[in-house]
Amino acid sequence: MQKVFGYPRALTSKRTHYCPGCTHGIVHRLVAEAIDDLGIQEQTIGIAPVGCAVLAYEYFDVDFQEAAHGRAPAVATGIKRVHPDAVVFSYQGDGDLASIGTAEIVHAAARGENITVIFINNTVYGMTGGQMAPTTLPGQKTTTSPYGRDTTKVGFPIRVSEMLATLDGPSYIERVSVHDPKHIIKAGRAIRKAFEMQIAGKGFSLVEVLSTCPTNWGLTPIKALERLKEQMIPYYPLGVFRSPEEVAEE
Amino acid sequence: MERVMMKGNEALAEGAIRAGCRFFFGYPITPQNEIPEYMARRMPEVNGVFLQAESEVSAINMIYGAGGAGGRALTSSSSPGISLKQEGISYLAGAQVPCVIVNVARGGPGLGGLGPSQSDYFQATKGGGHGDYHLIVYAPGTAQEMVDLIGLAFDKAEEYRNPVMILSDAIMGQMMEPVVLPEMREVTADQPWATTGKKGRAKPNVINSLGIVGEDLERINIELQEKYKKIVDNEIRYEADGIDDADLIVVAYGTTSRVARSALNMLRAEGKKVGLLRPITLWPFPKPILSELAAEGKRFLVVEMSVGQLVEDVILAVNDRAKVDFFGKLNGSVPTVREVYNEINALLQKGGA
Ligand SMILES: Cc1ncc(C[n+]2csc(CCOP(=O)(O)OP(=O)(O)O)c2C)c(N)n1
Ligand code: SF4
Numbered sequence: 392m393q394k395v396f397g398y399p400r401a402l403t404s405k406r407t408h409y410c411p412g413c414t415h416g417i418v419h420r421l422v423a424e425a426i427d428d429l430g431i432q433e434q435t436i437g438i439a440p441v442g443c444a445v446l447a448y449e450y451f452d453v454d455f456q457e458a459a460h461g462r463a464p465a466v467a468t469g470i471k472r473v474h475p476d477a478v479v480f481s482y483q484g485d486g487d488l489a490s491i492g493t494a495e496i497v498h499a500a501a502r503g504e505n506i507t508v509i510f511i512n513n514t515v516y517g518m519t520g521g522q523m524a525p526t527t528l529p530g531q532k533t534t535t536s537p538y539g540r541d542t543t544k545v546g547f548p549i550r551v552s553e554m555l556a557t558l559d560g561p562s563y564i565e566r567v568s569v570h571d572p573k574h575i576i577k578a579g580r581a582i583r584k585a586f587e588m589q590i591a592g593k594g595f596s597l598v599e600v601l602s603t604c605p606t607n608w609g610l611t612p613i614k615a616l617e618r619l620k621e622q623m624i625p626y627y628p629l630g631v632f633r634s635p636e637e638v639a640e641e
Numbered sequence: 642m643e644r645v646m647m648k649g650n651e652a653l654a655e656g657a658i659r660a661g662c663r664f665f666f667g668y669p670i671t672p673q674n675e676i677p678e679y680m681a682r683r684m685p686e687v688n689g690v691f692l693q694a695e696s697e698v699s700a701i702n703m704i705y706g707a708g709g710a711g712g713r714a715l716t717s718s719s720s721p722g723i724s725l726k727q728e729g730i731s732y733l734a735g736a737q738v739p740c741v742i743v744n745v746a747r748g749g750p751g752l753g754g755l756g757p758s759q760s761d762y763f764q765a766t767k768g769g770g771h772g773d774y775h776l777i778v779y780a781p782g783t784a785q786e787m788v789d790l791i792g793l794a795f796d797k798a799e800e801y802r803n804p805v806m807i808l809s810d811a812i813m814g815q816m817m818e819p820v821v822l823p824e825m826r827e828v829t830a831d832q833p834w835a836t837t838g839k840k841g842r843a844k845p846n847v848i849n850s851l852g853i854v855g856e857d858l859e860r861i862n863i864e865l866q867e868k869y870k871k872i873v874d875n876e877i878r879y880e881a882d883g884i885d886d887a888d889l890i891v892v893a894y895g896t897t898s899r900v901a902r903s904a905l906n907m908l909r910a911e912g913k914k915v916g917l918l919r920p921i922t923l924w925p926f927p928k929p930i931l932s933e934l935a936a937e938g939k940r941f942l943v944v945e946m947s948v949g950q951l952v953e954d955v956i957l958a959v960n961d962r963a964k965v966d967f968f969g970k971l972n973g974s975v976p977t978v979r980e981v982y983n984e985i986n987a988l989l990q991k992g993g994a
Binding site for chain 2: 432436446471494
């Protein structure tokens with residue numbers, strides 16, 4: 392009998408510290424499955440962020456570097472320049488990537504740095520206890536926007552995928568969601584495609600994954616998935632913002 | 642072996658290449674621009690990487706990635722840029738990533754000036770970023786030493802898995818001097834801890850400075866302190882010139898050591914008993930020799946282009962057993978040979994009082 396489903400080889404057997412119902416775990420699995428499918432476990436080097444995924448190096452069974460807050464794309468650049476044949480990916484939250492690390496992500500994308508970025512957008516700072524993120528939705532309550540995000544005072548959320556897609560450097564940018572099995576399968580495909588782009592030497596690829604933070608949203612895991620679908624997707628539309636075809640045409 | 646005339650900055654850059662450095666990440670700032678510009682020309686010739694980063698913050702994190710991946714990586718900057726790199730330097734020290742960082746120092750605080758300065762001494766030798774850590778810090782005194790020390794810096798960085806700093810300044814960087822360049826070195830150092838992809842290894846390699854679980858952080862710090870002790874025991878370097886019969890010893894490094902040497906040569910020609918102690922490693926500091934000389938009854942004059950930073954280490958080393966005087970120039974000006982000569986003469990006339 393052929394085995395059609397199992398535990399990904401690219402994950403360690405360590406139990407994660409993620410809260411129940413948190414979608415970080417799902418995305419870890421999707422990344423690990425892509426690594427397995429492509430047979431690249433022995434040549435992959437990951438970069439962990441500062442954020443809830445700071446311990447990602449404990450969960451992935453691949454070489455890893457833990458970066459300072461927001462600096463993962465610069466660290467990835469250094470690694471990739473030393474090992475051009477390695478598959479290098481960073482895994483970053485929205486505070487990490489879209490606030491403190493905006494310079495690093497924009498310039499890595501602009502350079503067309505041949506790396507892959509897995510970007511977790513959960514509209515809050517999870518690890519530090521639910522503060523406002525650059526991606527927090529208008530009106531959304533967080534511990535530092537207790538009356539709801541007031542766009543007249545703190546401005547508007549950043550749509551990272553759209554913003555980076557204005558640059559010429561990236562080869563592939565897609566926004567996906569993990570709120571139901573159908574979308575999880577799609578998200579897995581996007582992540583795999585992003586790695587394939589890198590392996591083919593096409594340059595910068597990024598997958599933005601709309602995710603949940605039930606703990607800091609104050610919702611049950613099920614309600615959190617509903618919120619993602621009903622409130623986040625309208626503001627952060629799913630889709631491909633930059634595609635290989637587009638690159639090929641140029 | 643070739644003998645050529647080179648600016649300090651360029652001598653350092655070529656020295657790095659010949660020592661096997663193949664990865665340079667930096668951001669423009671005066672007075673160190675000759676280094677990235679030299680690297681931009683030279684790296685492609687040796688199949689190396691030159692990359693102008695978007696900021697010093699990014700450059701130092703590229704160094705973290707490259708050094709952690711086993712590459713011989715160099716970054717250079719000047720004072721305001723070195724301040725920006727401090728976060729990354731703390732991470733490099735914590736994660737024990739070898740690399741070399743050059744500070745072609747200029748005056749501060751703030752945007753400061755473009756002239757030479759030694760006011761980054763505290764920042765270089767006492768940590769600079771957060772946490773209990775040390776860099777090995779070399780202070781070259783000639784263009785030749787730029788070449789020699791940059792090679793040594795890469796070797797020591799890898800030997801101890803520790804970031805190394807070269808503390809230079811605007812004069813040292815811009816000055817032309819003859820240098821003898823070493824042969825090109827092939828570096829095939831195996832870094833079994835580096836992130837290369839886990840091929841052939843059962844366990845992944847991880848570059849990391851996080852220690853939140855249990856007593857991890859204490860263990861990391863104990864390990865670091867044991868390493869620093871080894872460095873203190875084995876890596877102190879200094880030059881002593883005419884100290885045996887000296888009554889007064891000038892302590893100075895880099896640019897001011899050159900000025901002091903000229904003044905001391907004049908004084909010795911007049912029969913005065915004076916000497917020079919020039920720290921080559923600012924950390925580890927040549928404390929034992931200073932302590933010994935103090936016990937022998939010598940007195941000291943520290944000459945610096947700052948309001949007094951090196952002098953604190955000399956006072957600590959001497960520990961009340963000898964008199965320590967200070968002659969400093971504030972940022973933006975360099976002491977002249979005549980000024981130092983006069984200062985020493987005045988002290989000699991005052992005697993031990
Ligand atoms: C320089 C610096 N500033 C602030 C912090 C504190 N900090 C840790 S995690 C974090 C935010 C993480 O949020 P996000 O990137 O959205 O990831 P999540 O935890 O939601 O997955 C912050 C601000 C830090 N570690 N370093
Ligand atoms: S705080 Fe939020 S993002 Fe972090 S593990 Fe818990 S649910 Fe996930």
